[in-house]
Amino acid sequence: MLKHVRAALRVALVAALAVGGLTAADGLQAPAAQAVGEDTFTNPIAPDTADPTIEFYDGNYYMVSTTWNNQVMMRKAPTLEGLGTTKPVTVYSDTNTGRNGNMWAPELKRLNGPNGWRWYLMYTMGVSGNYGTQHLQVIESAADDPMGPYTYKGRPLPIDDWNIDGSYLELNGELFMVWSEFAPDGLQSNYIARMTNPWTATGPLNILSQPVESWETIGQPVNEGPIALQHDGRTWITYSASFCGTADYQLGTLEYTGGDPVLAASWRKSDGPVFSQANGAYGTGHNDFFTSPDGTETWNLYHANPTADGGCSRQRTARAQIVTWRADGEPDFGVPQATTTPLAVPSGENGPITAQLEGARWNLVSRSTGQCATVSTDEDGAALVAGDCSSTRSRFVLDSTGDGYLRIVNAVSGKALGPASCSAAAGTALEQTPFRTTGCQQWSVAQTTGGWSTLTNRTSGKALTASGGALAQSAADGSAAQDWSLRPAGVVVVTSMVSGKALEVPGCSTTDGAILQQREYTAAACQSVTFTAAANGESEMHLGSAPEKCLAVTGGSSADSVAVTQGACGIAGSTWRLQVSGDGVVEFRNGASGKALDLSFCALADGTRVHQYSVLNNDCQRFRFSSVAVDPAAAPEIAAFATSRCVAGKAVVVASVRNADAATVAVSTTAGSYGSKSLTVAAGDSASASFNARTNALAAGSVQLTVPGATFTAAYPAKTC
Incomplete structure (x- = not known):
């Protein structure tokens, strides 16, 4: 009987997908728009973002959603609007048989696991194109950065049965997971179990709730998408009820009433749905919660269809609205708002925000002085000056606002650079202050010659200029004083924007001629990269397994598809120009040939060669830098x-x-x-x-x-x- 129910549901799911047209998305980015500095936003957040999960952490929102393929993609921005215009980045991809397709329903969660504070993504994957093979998977971040890099940890459930929609619950000092699977009676139900770590369930796998009420059985009887909500010492689990292919896919709640959390008797189901279709939003389910940047508000992120017959398709989009609290302590989800309704942004989103942002650390090296931009203290208003590149206070995070600009945030103070008093006047000194979503703390970057770039303020239109020991903004004049080499500070990991996999050489070989390739991040020495200065603002690249050697285009060739290999430094083909974009990603240009570092055929598999190719301006030639090591302690003030x-x-x-x-x-x-x-x-x-x-x-x-x-x-x- 169960086999027939599962087969019927798969048929229904395929039909629902067909209604919505499961084809390549029209675009994963919303049209370009002002994504910062607004007091309101409108839903949806971003296109093609079913089953969204979100966290606000250290000055940024991080959002992941269903991709339908074998890539886990993340959006990062300091504002909700910015999540729609930012460029999604692959943080993990899987080509292993049995878990290489149909990525559904991720949950992003920061937990204090066996390796310390780490980020975990629990998501569903199976055999590509076969929805009956779906199983939960878990990956773990290398450090305390939601963008990873990530390493595969395993399937958390010790069963081969179909299971989906997993998430974490921390309650009474214990860690649990909740998920959806078919019960022995054939009903798709929510389950719960204890965990020994974030990737291993233990003990009995118990039914938590079943679709037995009329509002849970529309289209098909379904309970799925369980997610925890906690407030003032009380705990609820929201879940999605009825079939996702209907307009009546909706949210219900289970409240913890005491006792053993893995027993269904410890939970009380809501009398009816708590969040349902309204105002042109249909199928309002599969949600997550996040806290506003200032910590005072709870927000509901859910997906909805724009039409009643949208199905379980790629028309579903992530939408956000505030959760309020009734006098009796119960959550009030309100009703879904129309996409034309302006909503106030989450409290604190516009700042001021002081946060030590996650991401690679960079030095800003002046062409005219050879010194680095730095600040001497953590204080508000501390001036940006020229100083020692080895100082931890000379490290900055180049963080995308999500709409084509960067905020330059000091790694120690957590404060952003901008002209004093937001003045547009030439000669105005630059200072650090808490970030506010105004243009005066945002910068565009443009390459000039060699490995040099200019940084131009969004509001004033003036360039960052070295003038003796002081740094100021001035009108663009093409001088060396306005040229900067943007060079990673300390050890970084370089991952492909397409695959999420790290650059390395096979087996961490230390021999000359070892060929550059990609592989899942494993913390191997050869996946650690450092950069040193070369002539004309360019850099040489060294792997941690052979730090005295450089990665160079073989023979200094200018031909396409020539391998990048490990060997001598200071030779033709060993220098690279690092081109940072307003999206926060990096492209490499070889100093000798001018051609790009390229992931061969954009392939996702481990061992894919990373070589030189003509500039194509596509994601196969874009990379992300991350810092997995702790910054050296800054000298006390x-x-x-x-x-x-x-x-x-x-x-x-x-x-x-x-x-x-x-x-x-x-x-x-x-x-x-x-x-x-x-x-x-x-x-x-x-x-x-x-x-x-x-x-x-x-x-x-x-x-x-x-x-x-x-x-x-x-x-x-x-x-x-």
Whole structure:
């Protein structure tokens, strides 16, 4: 009986897909539009975004949705509108038999797992084109960045039965998963189980809810898409009821009432649907929740069809609206709003936001001075100046706004660069302040010559300019002072925008001639990449398995399809121009040939060669950089002073420290032969250490003060008492 029910549902699903036309999407990006700085937005968020999942983290929204193929694609932007105009990036692709197609219903979740805080994506995949083979899969991020790179962890359920729509639930200090599968009685039901880790269910796999009410059986009896909602100590699971091919696909809730969460008796089903079709939105189901940027609001992200007969197709789009709370503590989902209705953006979206953004770290290296743009402190209004490229404070995240511009955010302070007071005047100094969704903290990037680029402010139209030690904006003049080499700082991972797989050489070979290829990220040494300066703003690229060697076009050739191999540095073909786009992705141009680094035939398989090819301006030649290593600690913000004075007829050296940092600092002070002392200086406080010369006179000298990551020297004058 169960076999026949499953077969019937698959037939219904295929028919529903046919209604909507399961073909290539017209476009995964919404038309170009102002995506930042608005007080309202309209639904839908983005086209072709069924079964959406979303999180707001460290200054950005991250959204994933059904792709129908073997790619897991993510959108990232600081605003909801930006999610519609940003370019989706593949964070993982799978070519393994049995899990190489039909990606459905992802859930993105940050969990403190066995490897520390990591991001997990649980999604459904099966055999391409065969919807009866769907099973849940889990991938884990390499670090605390939702964009990955990701590594496959496994199937969380120890069964071969069809199972879909998995998500995580944290409750009573335990981790659970909830999902949908067919029960022994043939009904597609929600299930629940405990987990030993984010990719392994354990213990009984219990039915949580079944479609037995009339509002759950329209088209087909279905319970699916369970997702947790928690507020003020209460826990609900929302789920989708009835068949996705109908206009009455809708949300219901289960509230936890106490007891063992894996028992259905511990949950109470809502008396009816809590969110249903209205105002031209049909099939309003399969949702996720997110918290507003300032943490004060709960939002519902769901998908809906624009027509009643849209089916389970690619016409479904992600839409968002606020959840309010009734006096009795119950959630109020409201009714779906029309796509013509302006909705207020989530609270705090327009800023001010201070956040240490996830993403690769970059140095901005001046052509005219050879120094890097940097800030000296974390303080609001700290000036952008020229400084030491090795300083952690010289690291920035080049983060896309989602509509073709970048915000340049300091990796230490979490603050964005813009002209002081948002002035458009030439000569205005640049400073860091918390990000606000206004154009004065957004920049466009354009390549000039060699590996140099200009950075132009969106509001003022003026270019970032090095002028001695100060950095300012000025009218574009084509001078070297406006040219910058954008170079990754520290170790990065380079992944294909198409496959999500990392650049490496086979077996992490250290021999000359090893050919560049792609492979799923495994944290292998050869998947770590560093960049060093070369002439004309270009860079050389080194793998962590052979850091003394460079990746070069074989023989310095200018022909298409020539391999990129590991070998000597400083030769023809070993330098690369890094071209950063407003989408935050990177293209490589070889310094000798001018041709692009290219993923051969845009193939997704492990071992696919990455070679040189003519510039095609397509995604096969676009890459994403990510940082998986922790930034070196920034030197504390301290000021050191020294003086000499007389105490009871003896000369004394006094060393003083003022701590302007946000954390307590340990300071070691040394005054030559007069000895050493240790100080602990609280944030915002000052402290001193005295050294008695045990004589009535001392010569001028200096005191050395050492803090984690830096050493300071303070001079004191001669003294006779």
